[in-house]
Amino acid sequence: MEKLPYEKPYIKKLQAGALNKFGSRTGVQPVKSIDGVSVKSLIENYGSPVFVLSEKQIRKNYRAAYRAFSTRYPKVQFAWSYKTNYLNAVCQIFHQEGSWAEVVSGFEYRKALGNGVPGNKIIFNGPGKSLNDLQLAIEHDSLIHIDHFDELNLLLTLSKNMANKPRVAIRINMDTGVYPLWDRFGFNYENGEAWSAVTKITGSGSLQLVGLHCHIGTYMLSADAYGIAANKLAELAVRCQTELNHKIEYLDLGGGFPSTNTLKGAYLPGNDTVPTVDDFAEVITSALLNFGFANDDLPLLILESGRVLIDDAGYLLGTVIANKRLANGKSAVIVDFGVNILFTSFWYEHQVSPANDFAAHTENTVIYGPLCMNIDVIRESINLPLLNPGDQVVVHKVGAYNMTQWMQFITLRPAVVLIDEKLRTHLIRKNETLEYTAEPELVPAHLNNNK
Amino acid sequence: MKLKSNIATSENGFIFNPATGDSFSGNGMAAKLLEAMKSGKTEDDIKQDILSRYEVSESQLNRDWDNWMLQLKEANLLEI
Numbered sequence: 001m002e003k004l005p006y007e008k009p010y011i012k013k014l015q016a017g018a019l020n021k022f023g024s025r026t027g028v029q030p031v032k033s034i035d036g037v038s039v040k041s042l043i044e045n046y047g048s049p050v051f052v053l054s055e056k057q058i059r060k061n062y063r064a065a066y067r068a069f070s071t072r073y074p075k076v077q078f079a080w081s082y083k084t085n086y087l088n089a090v091c092q093i094f095h096q097e098g099s100w101a102e103v104v105s106g107f108e109y110r111k112a113l114g115n116g117v118p119g120n121k122i123i124f125n126g127p128g129k130s131l132n133d134l135q136l137a138i139e140h141d142s143l144i145h146i147d148h149f150d151e152l153n154l155l156l157t158l159s160k161n162m163a164n165k166p167r168v169a170i171r172i173n174m175d176t177g178v179y180p181l182w183d184r185f186g187f188n189y190e191n192g193e194a195w196s197a198v199t200k201i202t203g204s205g206s207l208q209l210v211g212l213h214c215h216i217g218t219y220m221l222s223a224d225a226y227g228i229a230a231n232k233l234a235e236l237a238v239r240c241q242t243e244l245n246h247k248i249e250y251l252d253l254g255g256g257f258p259s260t261n262t263l264k265g266a267y268l269p270g271n272d273t274v275p276t277v278d279d280f281a282e283v284i285t286s287a288l289l290n291f292g293f294a295n296d297d298l299p300l301l302i303l304e305s306g307r308v309l310i311d312d313a314g315y316l317l318g319t320v321i322a323n324k325r326l327a328n329g330k331s332a333v334i335v336d337f338g339v340n341i342l343f344t345s346f347w348y349e350h351q352v353s354p355a356n357d358f359a360a361h362t363e364n365t366v367i368y369g370p371l372c373m374n375i376d377v378i379r380e381s382i383n384l385p386l387l388n389p390g391d392q393v394v395v396h397k398v399g400a401y402n403m404t405q406w407m408q409f410i411t412l413r414p415a416v417v418l419i420d421e422k423l424r425t426h427l428i429r430k431n432e433t434l435e436y437t438a439e440p441e442l443v444p445a446h447l448n449n450n451k
Numbered sequence: 452m453k454l455k456s457n458i459a460t461s462e463n464g465f466i467f468n469p470a471t472g473d474s475f476s477g478n479g480m481a482a483k484l485l486e487a488m489k490s491g492k493t494e495d496d497i498k499q500d501i502l503s504r505y506e507v508s509e510s511q512l513n514r515d516w517d518n519w520m521l522q523l524k525e526a527n528l529l530e531i
Contacts, residue, residue, distance in 0.1 A: 006507035009484050009519045011466060011477040011526060325518060329525030361478045388511070 007359040031353040039355040049318040049337035057313035072285035084306025089428040106133035159206040169211030176225035215254030230287035250300035259311030261348040307400040314399025338369025340409040355392035358385035
C-alpha cells in the first residue's frame, strides 16, 4: 500500500479581534531556482551556504538606471561604487556597461587599476587617502575628491612643481532637509567652508578644480533631498563661473538610492515605500535643467550608485541545520549561515523563502545562524512553513555590501557564484579554507609544537 | 502526555479549551494525533500507527513528537 504524505503536527492559537486588512495570505512561495538554475544543483555543486549573483539582473538594473537619467539629461556618467561589491567579476560587468570606478581607499584604487580601468575614469573619494595613494592617483590623472583641508594642503604641496595639474573636486556636505545631517565628510555648504575650499583651490594655480561632489546619505527615502542637493551644487558651480570665471565640468550627486529591501522597524515592505530610480532621476535632472545653465553648457552629471544596482541581483542559499522550540513555545530554525556573512541582516528584514514545496501551514519563527553568539539572528520574526533539517532556503536581495563587509568569524566565508546571461554558472570567489585563513599567521619558534 | 479531559476537538483540527476560552487550529497530522490521544492510545501505539500509514522515518517522527508535546504544553492542553 502506498503511504500517505506526512507533515509535521502543528497547532496555532486563534486570536479574536479585528482581521488584518491586508488579508491573511502569508506571501511565502517556494523559490526553487534562480534565473532558471535550480537551488538544489547550485548547493550540490558549490556547497552550502553559497552566494549567487545574477548577471542578467545586474545588467538590467544598470541599464534601467542609466536610461532613467540619460532620457532626461544629455550628459550622464555612472561610476561603480566599489565598496558595495568589489568582486572583480562584478566590477567588470559594470565597467563593460560603461561605468567608471568610484573608490574610497588605496586598496580599492589599486583594485580598479587591476581591473583595467583607465586612471582618468577612477573617482577617488573617502576621508582616508594616504600620501602614497594621492601620489598614485595624481600619476594616473584620476579625479581626486578632497574631503578636508589637511588633504587639500597635502595635495597643494604634492602638486607644487608638477607640469600637469592634478584634477580635483571637493566633497560638499549640506542641509537637504533630511536628518541626521551628514556633516562628517567634506566641506560644509551653509557655513561657507565649501566656498573657501573652492577659492583656495582655484587661487593656488596648482590644482584644477573640475567638479563638485556630494553624497547626502544612504538608503534615502526622500527624492526631494536630491533636488535640494542638486540645486546647491548648481548654485556653487554658477558662482564659480560668475565670480571666479572658472568652469565646473561635472556635478557628482553621489549615491544613496535605496534598494527595495525592507528596513527593520518599517511598517510597510520596501517595495511599497521606496522611491524608484526614475523618481530620483526626475528630481535631480529637473533641478539641473531648470537652474539656468546654457543648454550647450550643462555640466556632466555623475552618479555613484551601488546598492540600488546590485542588491536584488544577489541571493544567499543555505540549509536548515535544526529546529527547536524556545522557552516561550516560539518556533526557531537554525540555518548554516550567520550574521558574519549576512551583515545586512542587522539593517533589513530579509525575505527568506524555502527552496522546496511545503505544506500550507506557516508558523511565526525566528531564524538563527550557526554562530555561538547571541547576536546571530537572521530574522527575529518571520512566517515560515515547517522546515526540516536539510531543507534549503533562499535569502533575497543580498547583493550589496555583504560580499565586502562579511567577515571570517567562527565559520569560513562561502563561495560566490555568478549566473551569466546564458544561464551558465561561474565560480567567481572560492570558498575559504583553513589553509587560507592560516596563511598570514606566524607562530614564534618557542610556541611552535609542530616543528 | 495525557490531553486534558475537558478539551474539545473536531476531526478537522479545531481545538477548544472551555476552561480558558482559547481555541486553536491544527493541521491534518495534528488532528490525527489529537484524535488518537483522546481515544486513550499510548504513545508507542500512536507512533506505530503513523509509521505504518505515512511516509516518515522513525527518527523524524520521534523528533516531531517531542516538538508536538512542547506545543501542547505551551498551549496548556496537557494534564500536568
